[in-house]
Amino acid sequence: MKWFKHLVFLVFFVMFEFDTLNKVVIYTMKKVITIISCCIIIFSIGGCMNREKYMSDWFTSEQEEADKMMEQIIEACRKQDTQKLKELFSENSRKNIKNIDVKINELFQYLKGDIQTFEGDCASSSDSDHGKKIIELDGMYNISTSSEKYHMNFYMYSQNDSDSKAVGLYKIEIALESEVAEDNFIWDNPPNGIFVGGQN
Numbered sequence: 075m076k077w078f079k080h081l082v083f084l085v086f087f088v089m090f091e092f093d094t095l096n097k098v099v100i101y102t103m104k105k106v107i108t109i110i111s112c113c114i115i116i117f118s119i120g121g122c123m124n125r126e127k128y129m130s131d132w133f134t135s136e137q138e139e140a141d142k143m144m145e146q147i148i149e150a151c152r153k154q155d156t157q158k159l160k161e162l163f164s165e166n167s168r169k170n171i172k173n174i175d176v177k178i179n180e181l182f183q184y185l186k187g188d189i190q191t192f193e194g195d196c197a198s199s200s201d202s203d204h205g206k207k208i209i210e211l212d213g214m215y216n217i218s219t220s221s222e223k224y225h226m227n228f229y230m231y232s233q234n235d236s237d238s239k240a241v242g243l244y245k246i247e248i249a250l251e252s253e254v255a256e257d258n259f260i261w262d263n264p265p266n267g268i269f270v271g272g273q274n
Contacts, residue, residue: 140195140196148217164244165242177271181246181270185224191218203236209234210232213229225248225249226247
């Protein structure tokens with residue numbers, strides 16, 4: 075009978091140890107799953123933040139580029155420096171725009187009063203042709219002078235791997251804010267506003 079008692083004890087002991095081991099394994103697996111889940115969440119959040127930062131930096135850099143171009147346009151207008159403004163146009167545009175010096179002087183004369191403030195936004199589009207990247211920026215700005223308020227748009231290629239001579243401005247258009255607000259206003263429709271250039 076002693077051997078039977080020992081056998082029963084051994085069976086219960088083994089069952090107890092197995093149950094304990096099973097609980098340890100289950101607990102360990104739960105911890106592993108929890109750790110893996112946390113890692114996935116962290117990497118996902120990090121990835122989203124990196125993508126958001128990339129997009130934010132991308133839009134910021136394009137806005138800064140448009141602002142820089144607008145500052146140069148305004149500086150040329152303030153000084154009525156025809157050569158300075160002409161140099162902001164692409165090489166192709168300088169060759170293709172008829173009477174570009176005359177057009178620029180007309181723009182200077184159209185702006186009445188001293189330029190005080192300007193602000194605006196930009197839109198962009200990009201294309202890739204066989205690995206050659208093309209980026210176009212469209213600036214849309216409001217200008218306040220001591221006499222009037224104007225709306226100015228400019229169009230430029232900030233990058234053109236297919237044609238480096240196309241990089242720069244290819245069009246500037248300006249009109250009175252009051253004219254732009256009219257229902258029947260259309261850009262490129264004289265006598266409303268002044269336009270320098272066209273398609274690059």
